[in-house]
Amino acid sequence: MSYYGDGKGYSQQQQQHYQPYALPQQPYYSQQPQGYAPPDPYSQPYAAPAYAPQHQQYYPPPPPDVQSSGAQKINKSPKFKDIWATILFLVHLAGIAFIFYLGLSTIIPILQKPPPTTSNSISFSAQEIGISIGIAVGVSGIFSILYYSLMQRFTGKMITFTFFLSILISLALAAFYIWQKVYVAGIIIGIFAILYALSYFAMRSRIPFAKVMLKTVCAITNKYPATLLTGLLGLLVSAAFNAAWILSLIGIVQRYQPRTESRGRVTVSYETYIIVVYMLFSLYWTTQVIYNTIHVTVCGLFATYYFLGTSAAGGEVTVPVSNPTLAAAKRALTTSFGSICFGSLIIAIIRTIRTLLRSAANQDAAEGNFCGAICAVCVECCLSWIESLIEYFNTYAYAQVAIYGKDFCAAAKDTWRLVKSHGIDAIINDSLISNVFSVGAFSCGFLSGVLGYVYINAANGANGIAGEAATARVIIVVVGAVLIGLAEFGLLSGVIDSGVTATFVCLAEDPVALSRTKPELYQKIVETYPAIQFGGMYS
Numbered sequence: 001m002s003y004y005g006d007g008k009g010y011s012q013q014q015q016q017h018y019q020p021y022a023l024p025q026q027p028y029y030s031q032q033p034q035g036y037a038p039p040d041p042y043s044q045p046y047a048a049p050a051y052a053p054q055h056q057q058y059y060p061p062p063p064p065d066v067q068s069s070g071a072q073k074i075n076k077s078p079k080f081k082d083i084w085a086t087i088l089f090l091v092h093l094a095g096i097a098f099i100f101y102l103g104l105s106t107i108i109p110i111l112q113k114p115p116p117t118t119s120n121s122i123s124f125s126a127q128e129i130g131i132s133i134g135i136a137v138g139v140s141g142i143f144s145i146l147y148y149s150l151m152q153r154f155t156g157k158m159i160t161f162t163f164f165l166s167i168l169i170s171l172a173l174a175a176f177y178i179w180q181k182v183y184v185a186g187i188i189i190g191i192f193a194i195l196y197a198l199s200y201f202a203m204r205s206r207i208p209f210a211k212v213m214l215k216t217v218c219a220i221t222n223k224y225p226a227t228l229l230t231g232l233l234g235l236l237v238s239a240a241f242n243a244a245w246i247l248s249l250i251g252i253v254q255r256y257q258p259r260t261e262s263r264g265r266v267t268v269s270y271e272t273y274i275i276v277v278y279m280l281f282s283l284y285w286t287t288q289v290i291y292n293t294i295h296v297t298v299c300g301l302f303a304t305y306y307f308l309g310t311s312a313a314g315g316e317v318t319v320p321v322s323n324p325t326l327a328a329a330k331r332a333l334t335t336s337f338g339s340i341c342f343g344s345l346i347i348a349i350i351r352t353i354r355t356l357l358r359s360a361a362n363q364d365a366a367e368g369n370f371c372g373a374i375c376a377v378c379v380e381c382c383l384s385w386i387e388s389l390i391e392y393f394n395t396y397a398y399a400q401v402a403i404y405g406k407d408f409c410a411a412a413k414d415t416w417r418l419v420k421s422h423g424i425d426a427i428i429n430d431s432l433i434s435n436v437f438s439v440g441a442f443s444c445g446f447l448s449g450v451l452g453y454v455y456i457n458a459a460n461g462a463n464g465i466a467g468e469a470a471t472a473r474v475i476i477v478v479v480g481a482v483l484i485g486l487a488e489f490g491l492l493s494g495v496i497d498s499g500v501t502a503t504f505v506c507l508a509e510d511p512v513a514l515s516r517t518k519p520e521l522y523q524k525i526v527e528t529y530p531a532i533q534f535g536g537m538y539s
Helices: 012-017 083-112 126-153 155-179 183-198 200-223 226-255 270-308 324-333 337-366 370-404 408-463 468-509 511-517 519-528 530-534
Strands: none
Touching: 083 226, 083 270, 083 337, 126 155, 126 200, 126 408, 126 468, 155 183, 155 200, 155 408, 183 200, 200 270, 200 408, 200 468, 200 519, 226 270, 226 324, 226 468, 270 324, 270 337, 270 370, 270 468, 270 511, 324 337, 324 370, 337 370, 337 408, 370 408, 370 468, 408 468, 468 511, 511 519
């Protein structure tokens, strides 16, 4: 049974057609067919091979390499991987559920009491809350759709425009820091902006490939809009968990009141400290698991399209799976869930340690222990770099998990091989495409925040609210609108980014599969990335 579907409802001939890996073993070029004597190398006059002219536009597909084909690594009957991580995550959820019970049972009765009313109290009517949320959601949705349409129609121009726009934003930020007399930060940001601008001359040749990748992923996303629904579901689950976590944290603080000692120092009991640290760890681990589950689901869909989708005469691509998004989600939540928990656990541990180091640095600085504060900051900075590298590495490792059903360690090993063979290409491609997403997210959040400010400022004037209460209302609405805008645009960009990652991994592992199933797309990719025609990364 194939990893991407059982193929039920298709004839034996159709099933063979959708298995592009069952090719006969080809003899090596140095081997001779049985029954034929090797020719005498001196019996025929030498004739120079005929090379194709330079203007030839057709790129023939590479010869099938059955031994190194990435398709041969696909797990036909996937089994549960990294089960220990799944069990540990479920046990952890039981612990955080008990803490949620303690915190919510404390804070809910407090919230049910009517707040004291004063002249400077901050409150919102139900109408104001509804209109504020409606403006943020509506504006962000409309902007995301328009930006997505522009991204499909003017892909190459958007990549180039956002590249230079990101440089201008960095230079403006550097100038702002220098104007505020924060010279070190301004100089560092300015240097990085200049170096990034100079890298354009080395990266501009990769823009056509990034354009093909982005257009292809957007087209597949249009064909399977359930990927966006998957991202929305993950966003809602994450928002619900975060809301429960915040309320529970407030409840825990209320339940175990901290003590205020001399010189204003606040201390808590060891039990409270352990609970808060555990809650931080749980927040990081759970949010990582939710995000990576969506990532693995989307990668699984794109892998199904890559390996099993075949082009018809009219260019329409068909996949022999009734609901590939649901099938990918099923694998992510069952056989691959342990690998997701394993990789997410690493990031959660690093983030928890970083948070504790920041807290220790702040406490040492408040007590005048600057040597200890500097050491904590340096260690935290190093961990920050390590975390960023691991997160980027995990993005491609999870693509291996989604495509081939590997455990996390095996996926990490193969990802390291991919980094060594195609790492520069992946970094350049991600950098060019991420500029498009970053500018879009910034614009969406900014526009949502501006319109939220216009509305709540008008509402303050109409209701006669002024002073600190009006300022607080503006800050709350603007911050909320910006966060909604970033989250809504991030829903779209996250799905596309996962699709780009999965497609790049499939292409690097097994370009032969694409040449057999979708030759027109293979032709476009080879025209912009000729090196891919010489085989996968293990050849």
